[in-house]
Amino acid sequence: MSKKEKKDKTGMVVLGKTTSFTGILKFKTTLKIQGSFKGTIEAEGDLVVDKDAVLDTEHITVNSLTVYGSILGTVYAQNKVDMMSGAKVQGDVNAAKLRIADGVLFEGKCKMANTEKDVEIFHRPAEEIKADLQRANARL
Secondary structure (H helix, E strand, C coil): CCCCEEECCCCCEEECCCCEEEEEECCCCCEEECCEEEEEEECCCCEEECCCCEEEEEEEEEEEEEECCEEEEEEEEEEEEEECCCCEEECCEEEEEEEECCCCEEECCEEECCCCCCCCCCCCCHHHHHHHHHHHHHHC
């Protein structure tokens, strides 16, 4: 762990606000970036991009990504991507799950990967909804 690198209360590794890193970044745990990064991220762990962080990447490959700051580049997340209010993401996103909060600037394409064929988007099974619609139409 370098002088600029520290762990927060949750035990995640933090690259601080004054940290500037260029190259290929690899990690297996959770990493929070508060400074700037340019290059490629290829990780098995989760990544948190803090609100003032700026990432200029060829691509980011992680388990999960939470973005409060800025990312330029393609994102591949095995699990999920959460874009929080104030985030700026310019690039394509490939993930199993994607959440975009109000106030996010997202420019790119999204591809949902690793999802099951029959994803149920409602909290009730489709058959129940269809049956309710058929009963309603029968009354008309």
